[in-house]
Amino acid sequence: xxDRIFGFFGLALAAxxxxxxxxxxDSFMIDVVGPRAFPYIVGTVLTICSLYxxxxxxxxxxxxxxTNFIEIVFATAVMFLYGxxxxxxxxxxxxVFATAYLSxxxxxxxxxxLITGVATAAxxxxxxxxxxxxxxxxxxxxx
Amino acid sequence: xxxFSNLADGFAIALTFQNLxxxxxxxxxxxxxxxxxxxxxxxxxxxxxxxAFTLGLGPTPSLILLTSxxxxxxxxxxxxxxxxxxxxxxxxxxxCLDGHPMALQGKAGEALALSGIASFVGSFFxxxxxxxxxxxxxxxxxxxxxxxxxxxxxxxFATLGGVTASNQGKSAFAAAxxxxxxxxxxxxxxxxxxxxxxxxxxxxxxxFLIAIVGLFAISEVLIFIEHHQGGAAAKSTAKIxxxxxxxxxxxxxxxxxxxxxxxxxxxxxxxxxxxSLGSFLSYSVEKNTVDREGKTFGKGDPRGVIAPExxxxxxxxxxxxxxxxxxxxxxxxxxxxxAVLLQLNITPGPLLFRNNxxxxxxxxxxLFIANFMLLALNLPMVxxxxxxxxxxxxxxxxxVAMISFVGIYGLTGSTFDVMMMVGFGFGGWGLxxxxxxxxxxxxxxxxxxxxEVNMRRAxxxxxxxxxxxxxxxxAIGIWAIAIIGFVLPIFFGKKVKKSMxxxxxxxxxxxxxxxxx
Numbered sequence: 001x002x003d004r005i006f007g008f009f010g011l012a013l014a015a016x017x018x019x020x021x022x023x024x025x026d027s028f029m030i031d032v033v034g035p036r037a038f039p040y041i042v043g044t045v046l047t048i049c050s051l052y053x054x055x056x057x058x059x060x061x062x063x064x065x066x067t068n069f070i071e072i073v074f075a076t077a078v079m080f081l082y083g084x085x086x087x088x089x090x091x092x093x094x095x096v097f098a099t100a101y102l103s104x105x106x107x108x109x110x111x112x113x114l115i116t117g118v119a120t121a122a123x124x125x126x127x128x129x130x131x132x133x134x135x136x137x138x139x140x141x142x143x
Numbered sequence: 144x145x146x147f148s149n150l151a152d153g154f155a156i157a158l159t160f161q162n163l164x165x166x167x168x169x170x171x172x173x174x175x176x177x178x179x180x181x182x183x184x185x186x187x188x189x190x191x192x193x194x195a196f197t198l199g200l201g202p203t204p205s206l207i208l209l210t211s212x213x214x215x216x217x218x219x220x221x222x223x224x225x226x227x228x229x230x231x232x233x234x235x236x237x238x239c240l241d242g243h244p245m246a247l248q249g250k251a252g253e254a255l256a257l258s259g260i261a262s263f264v265g266s267f268f269x270x271x272x273x274x275x276x277x278x279x280x281x282x283x284x285x286x287x288x289x290x291x292x293x294x295x296x297x298x299x300f301a302t303l304g305g306v307t308a309s310n311q312g313k314s315a316f317a318a319a320x321x322x323x324x325x326x327x328x329x330x331x332x333x334x335x336x337x338x339x340x341x342x343x344x345x346x347x348x349x350x351f352l353i354a355i356v357g358l359f360a361i362s363e364v365l366i367f368i369e370h371h372q373g374g375a376a377a378k379s380t381a382k383i384x385x386x387x388x389x390x391x392x393x394x395x396x397x398x399x400x401x402x403x404x405x406x407x408x409x410x411x412x413x414x415x416x417x418x419s420l421g422s423f424l425s426y427s428v429e430k431n432t433v434d435r436e437g438k439t440f441g442k443g444d445p446r447g448v449i450a451p452e453x454x455x456x457x458x459x460x461x462x463x464x465x466x467x468x469x470x471x472x473x474x475x476x477x478x479x480x481x482a483v484l485l486q487l488n489i490t491p492g493p494l495l496f497r498n499n500x501x502x503x504x505x506x507x508x509x510l511f512i513a514n515f516m517l518l519a520l521n522l523p524m525v526x527x528x529x530x531x532x533x534x535x536x537x538x539x540x541x542x543v544a545m546i547s548f549v550g551i552y553g554l555t556g557s558t559f560d561v562m563m564m565v566g567f568g569f570g571g572w573g574l575x576x577x578x579x580x581x582x583x584x585x586x587x588x589x590x591x592x593x594x595e596v597n598m599r600r601a602x603x604x605x606x607x608x609x610x611x612x613x614x615x616x617x618a619i620g621i622w623a624i625a626i627i628g629f630v631l632p633i634f635f636g637k638k639v640k641k642s643m644x645x646x647x648x649x650x651x652x653x654x655x656x657x658x659x660x
Contacts, residue, residue: 006577017323027335045315076365124546
């Protein structure tokens with residue numbers, strides 16, 4: 001069943017890709033094939049493969065149960081938020097909380113995960129920023 | 144001998160203090176990453192690429208650092224195979240079969256020492272193979288025109304899964320997905336905006352490093368979270384015992400090493416084989432040669448440890464041949480090494496050997512040096528690496544994620560890119576669940592533009608006549624290999640895979656296999 005849904009999704013993606021290819025504007029520079037030929041080929045391959053996956057599905061994959069799936073979605077959301085927060089609060093604060101969250105969800109006790117977060121943020125800040133001179137996101141507090 | 148003078152020049156480049164230190168650091172980190180289950184060679188190199196660049200290292204030093212990591216990971220994979228019966232990465236799978244029984248008999252130290260020496264022999268001679276074979280391949284590659292290159296890229300995709308590919312439809316889907324992503328951004332030939340939808344972040348296309356780190360590292364973190372695998376790989380440091388190998392065994396296994404080096408190297412060079420198949424073939428051939436009745440193999444025969452380790456390390460060296468000489472990688476890890484070259488604005492292939500011999504030969508010299516360093520690191524200091532297995536993943540994986548973020552942010556300075564990387568991570572998790580391999584996606588993103596450019600050049604030459612793509616015997620030959628390589632696994636894939644995973648539980652192997660070569 002998963003593969004059939006996946007195949008449909010692939011077909012939708014291919015259709016979208018064909019449409020997006022068809023609206024690629026021509027530029028004043030021209031070559032024989034133009035900018036659309038290769039994407040059309042890619043779209044065709046996508047279509048054929050999606051049909052194959054749709055018609056000859058594999059055995060059902062081992063999906064996580066609902067709790068674990070929510071776990072994944074939350075972890076993704078936290079990392080996403082981390083990317084957004086980097087520019088708002090700076091590297092150190094964002095990293096403390098993101099690391100702590102991930103470490104907590106992997107089974108560290110709350111206090112332990114906060115310590116992991118602080119240690120990771122401080123460690124990366126010292127090694128990569130102070131010693132190696134990498135630029136990290138600066139927040140309003142300057143770190 | 145031109146080769147030796149080239150090699151001497153290479154050593155002159157590699158033997159600077161900075162480069163030696165980088166090689167040592169790379170070897171150390173590589174062994175560490177290889178030893179840790181869940182952090183394979185591809186992952187390890189991918190995480191370190193952005194960091195190497197933001198540190199402002201030049202092309203040769205970056206390459207030395209990252210290929211040392213690659214070789215190091217090949218050495219490191221055996222440690223957890225032997226001690227825990229969990230392969231640290233996919234190629235180390237076969238080492239479990241005899242390595243772990245040896246450890247159970249209290250001969251863990253001996254197995255580690257023997258496999259360390261075996262790794263050295265495999266990669267040392269494979270590096271010689273690289274020195275000898277790559278320049279010959281370059282001579283052939285000079286005959287290639289755009290049409291042949293287009294066919295060659297197609298062949299790379301068709302054979303990527305190797306004979307063990309389980310579903311060619313999904314492999315091809317993954318390749319098309321990668322190629323599709325590569326098309327985003329300004330068209331290199333005409334400047335038309337493609338698939339950007341007016342979004343300014345997409346005008347330059349999607350940086351392949353974002354995709355690689357997201358697909359490999361972030362999706363790995365998500366897998367660990369899904370399974371709540373927060374514990375350490377090992378409960379306590381296993382007793383290693385004496386570290387000296389038995390010299391009698393070493394002397395008697397000369398034939399084993401010789402055969403396995405040749406098999407491994409060939410498996411590395413040929414399209415669609417790679418390190419995992421190299422170690423598998425070496426093990427099976429050895430078993431059939433020296434232990435026909437099946438009395439000792441699988442029960443802790445030292446030769447059963449030596450053969451796959453020689454094989455996988457020889458394949459790792461062999462895999463560099465097509466990557467450097469043609470610019471076509473044959474495995475996930477060499478695809479990541481290709482990303483290193485592309486990021487440095489170096490196009491691998493015949494022109495690299497002609498225009499930048501310093502890079503090629505400096506790299507090869509560094510590989511020799513790294514080999515000796517790895518031998519030194521892996522014999523007396525193996526105890527240190529076994530302690531790494533005590534670090535719980537609940538601390539390790541978040542740190543890995545953060546270092547990935549730091550690398551990407553340091554490289555692009557854009558929080559949009561960091562968020563996009565998370566998106567790739569989540570997508571990669573879904574694809575892994577559905578059994579869609581990630582390596583073709585990466586290869587598609589890496590090679591997409593080059594592939595299109597070659598196609599358009601070929602058609603430019605023929606003035607729009609598509610038959611030029613099959614217009615020369617060379618091109619037809621490459622197409623034939625591509626088709627055979629794609630079709631063969633459909634008939635034999637399941638069979639080979641079954642014998643490869645014999646002796647392991649299925650789930651365990653699926654986890655390892657999905658991590659990419």
